[in-house]
Each structure stands twice: as structure tokens, then as C-alpha cells.
Ligand SMILES: Cc1cc2nc3c(=O)[nH]c(=O)nc-3n(C[C@H](O)[C@H](O)[C@H](O)COP(=O)(O)OP(=O)(O)OC[C@H]3O[C@@H](n4cnc5c(N)ncnc54)[C@H](O)[C@@H]3O)c2cc1C
Ligand code: FES
């Protein structure tokens with residue numbers, strides 16, 4: 001047996017406690033405790049020998065490991081494509097996992113597979129199961145649609161190195177024109193009934209070799225657990241934390257997952273404010289934000305991939321304190337606030353004040369972010385956000401600039417908020433530039449006057465993504481671009497990512 005697949009005697013000694021239970025390709029599975037950092041991909045390939053799901057990058061980039069996960073939302077089951085390489089098995093409790101082996105029935109290929117074959121959309125075939133699973137998941141969603149742009153967005157998280165995308169896109173177009181595809185054996189009703197079993201309403205935890213995975217079901221339980229284990233690793237979508245395990249080989253002794261806390265998955269849309277619980281994913285948030293802030297919808301469309309957005313949370317993107325996290329600059333200029341909680345005590349922190357220094361955020365041991373509040377459009381405000389990266393899809397920003405402007409009837413700037421990612425050790429406001437702009441006329445002359453002040457606000461670094469000079473120049477030019485866009489809607493300053 002290859003070394004990779006050999007389990008040590010030690011890991012076989014299971015110590016405690018609750019069983020992990022879920023559906024795998026329609027069949028009920030109950031697992032004795034596993035390592036809390038065992039990924040779904042390892043479990044499938046190593047433990048179940050379901051090797052159709054491939055490992056390419058083990059970091060959420062290539063999509064070869066794509067699987068479909070069904071989860072109850074109230075009484076309905078919702079299926080999403082997910083990267084199994086950075087998803088922990090503990091997160092499957094009470095869900096339905098479908099792999100490429102599970103989509104045919106009675107030996108008959110699924111139409112997705114047939115379309116891939118008839119379009120000659122596979123050569124070496126390594127990427128193919130991932131593409132198949134992305135398309136399989138999508139064709140059962142409520143409003144699949146099949147515009148070329150939607151297909152591009154859908155497949156941006158699947159990398160093919162040898163066939164080329166044209167035949168794959170053709171396969172997708174053929175497929176998505178078909179109506180009423182049967183899910184092949186997985187009746188939503190039957191699956192929902194199985195997943196509604198009572199024990200999924202309870203918190204659960206399991207340990208192996210002193211490493212523990214906790215999965216509370218309420219915010220109160222989470223608060224208590226975090227007070228008891230202030231050094232625990234809190235996990236939401238695990239699109240960052242998963243890589244600590246697969247790439248940095250970190251051993252995490254205590255994981256607390258917010259996966260099963262329904263209260264944290266709540267979105268509240270008020271007249272003036274939208275509030276996202278800590279478990280709300282980027283895909284869910286996009287649906288809400290894009291109507292108030294089309295630019296934010298567009299930014300999220302370029303955030304990772306469909307698979308990443310289905311798992312990654314808005315709050316996780318803030319909590320990680322990344323200086324290149326895409327949401328922080330946009331949400332800072334919108335004056336978002338966080339609700340933090342320790343025990344039963346809650347406090348509110350403006351996003352501007354949350355980022356203290358590189359790797360240092362205003363959050364204490366035992367504390368967690370419960371939700372984020374984002375004001376809805378200010379009257380007459382103009383909001384834009386720009387992500388600059390080497391690739392359009394699936395790339396990390398070199399610079400991300402966000403602007404929120406209010407001018408009066410005379411064209412005088414009454415309020416302006418500007419923030420950047422990629423320009424400092426933390427996402428940061430351009431306070432000197434902002435100050436110089438206040439009460440000035442919103443004109444090219446004013447913009448040119450404040451340009452030198454960018455150097456007072458930012459001293460960016462040179463790294464593999466961009467040089468310091470590029471970053472400063474890009475930041476200045478983004479302000480100019482924002483100005484031009486506010487002058488005329490017809491000025492084409494954007495690459496839309498659409499290919500018709
Ligand atoms: C392939 C790939 C592409 C990506 N693309 C982008 C991109 O385009 N733009 C971008 O900005 N990022 C990107 N990321 C980074 C990542 O997806 C995001 O930062 C994501 O929002 C993290 O959310 P999560 O729920 O997965 O966080 P997790 O990985 O679960 O957690 C991240 C951190 O936040 C902490 N945390 C989570 N929830 C809470 C909470 N409620 N309270 C306190 N702390 C908490 C965790 O302890 C951990 O330190 C990408 C990642 C991958 C793997
Ligand atoms: S193996 Fe590449 S995304 Fe999972």
C-alpha cells in the first residue's frame with residue numbers, strides 16, 4: 001500500500017465520542033471519529049477508494065476535486081459545488097455528499113457526462129470529473145440559464161490544461177439547453193426526510209489523539225466553547241484554514257466549526273442596513289448586495305470561484321485580517337460595523353478600527369465575530385470598487401480600491417471615503433487624500449492636486465504580484481478612473497469578463 005494511504009496505528013485509536021453521519025451518494029454513512037483535519041478529498045480517495053474525485057492543487061484552485069454537497073435550508077435541500085480538498089469531513093454531518101461516482105444510475109452515464117463525451121471535451125481526463133461535477137450541480141439549480149458569461153463564471157474554478165475550454169463550453173451549452181434533467185435516484189423528498197433526523201439538531205464533537213472537532217448548533221454554545229477553549233481554531237468555510245492544513249501542514253488541536261449554527265447563517269435586510277451572520281457565504285451575500293451595490297456584486301463574481309464562494313464567508317474574509325482580502329476596502333468605505341461577542345457580552349467595532357496592524361485585529365481570545373452590518377445605499381452617493389489582478393478570474397488582487405462619494409448640487413465634495421487593499425500591511429483608508437478632497441470641487445483639477453498625497457497614506461511593498469511603484473501609480477489612477485466614471489456612464493473603463 002502506498003505510504004500516503006497507510007493509517008498509523010495511532011490514528012486508528014479513536015477516543016471519543018459522537019458519530020459523524022451523512023449521506024454519501026444516497027447511502028447513509030456513520031463514521032467513528034476521524035482526525036478533525038481529515039479533508040473530504042482524503043476521506044473519499046483514501047478511506048472510501050472513491051478515486052474519481054482528483055487531487056490537483058490541494059488548495060482550492062484547480063477544481064479537480066469538485067464534489068456536490070446538499071444541505072438543508074429550512075425544509076428544502078440546496079446543492080452546491082465545493083472543493084473537497086479544503087473541506088473538513090466534520091463539516092459533512094447532516095449533509096448529502098455526491099461524488100462523480102454517484103451521478104450515473106443503472107450503469108447509464110449522466111447527461112453531463114454524455115455531453116462531455118459528444119463534445120470531445122476531455123483528453124487526459126484528469127480535470128474531467130471536476131468539470132462534470134460543477135456542471136452537474138449547476139444544472140439542478142433553480143434558474144440555471146446558459147449565457148456564455150454564466151458558463152465562464154461557473155467554470156472559472158475548474159482548470160483544464162490540455163483539452164482547451166471551447167469543447168467544454170460547448171458541452172455546457174448543450175447540457176444547459178436541456179430541460180427537466182432527472183437527478184437520478186436522489187429524490188429531494190427522500191433525502192430531506194433522512195437529513196431531518198433529530199440528532200442533527202444537537203451539537204456534536206469528536207476527538208482523535210487529543211485533537212478535537214466541535215460543531216455547536218447555537219451561538220450561545222459557540223460562545224461558551226470559545227471561552228473554554230480560547231486557543232481553538234474557529235472555522236467557517238475553511239477556505240483559508242483548509243490551506244493551513246494542506247499546504248502548511250499545521251496540526252490543529254481544537255477546531256470549532258460554525259457550520260451548523262443556523263442563527264449565524266441569517267441575512268437580515270432592513271431599510272437602512274443589511275446584516276450578515278458569520279456563517280453567510282459569499283454566494284449568498286452576493287444575491288443581496290448586488291442590487292444595492294452592483295460593483296460589489298461584480299467584485300464578488302471575481303472572488304475565487306463558484307466553489308470557493310459557496311464556502312467562503314463574508315466574515316471569514318474580514319476576520320483573517322488579510323491586507324489583500326477583497327471585501328475589506330469596499331466594506332470600509334461603506335462604513336460597515338462588526339458585532340463581536342465573548343460569552344454573553346457583545347461589542348460593536350467599526351471595520352475601520354478592526355484592522356490594527358499586519359496580522360493584528362481588534363479581537364480577543366475567546367471572542368468571535370457574530371455578524372457584520374453594512375449600510376445600504378446613501379442617498380446620492382456614488383460607490384465603486386476596482387480589483388486589479390493579473391488574471392480576471394481566480395486571482396488575488398495586487399491592488400483593490402474602493403470609493404464612496406457624496407457631492408452637493410454645486411459639485412462640492414461633502415463626503416468621500418477611499419480605502420485600498422494591497423497598499424499596506426492592513427486594508428487602509430487614504431485619510432490624507434480624503435481630507436484634502438473634502439469641501440473641494442469634484443473636478444479633474446482637484447484630483448490632480450491631491451495625487452502626491454497618496455505617498456503620505458501608503459508605502460506599499462514590492463512582491464510577486466506588483467512593484468511598489470506600480471501599486472502607487474495604480475492607486476492614483478483608480479481615483480482618476482473613479483472620477484471619469486462619475487462624469488459619464490458611457491466611458492468604457494472596465495473589462496467585464498464576458499465573452500459572447
Ligand atoms: C482558491 C482560493 C481563492 C480565493 N480567492 C479570494 C479572492 O478572490 N479574494 C479574497 O479576498 N480572498 C480569496 N480567498 C481567501 C478566502 O477564500 C477568503 O478569505 C474567505 O472569505 C475566508 O472565509 P472562510 O469562511 O473560508 O474562512 P475560514 O477559512 O473558515 O477562516 C478564516 C479565518 O477567519 C477566522 N474566522 C472565521 N470566522 C470567524 C468568526 N466568526 N469570528 C472570528 N474569526 C473568524 C478563522 O479562525 C480564520 O482565522 C481565496 C481562497 C482560496 C483557497
Ligand atoms: S485539488 Fe485543486 S481545487 Fe482541490
Ligand code: FES
Nearest residue numbers: 123124125160161
Ligand atoms: S483533459 Fe487534461 S487537464 Fe483537462
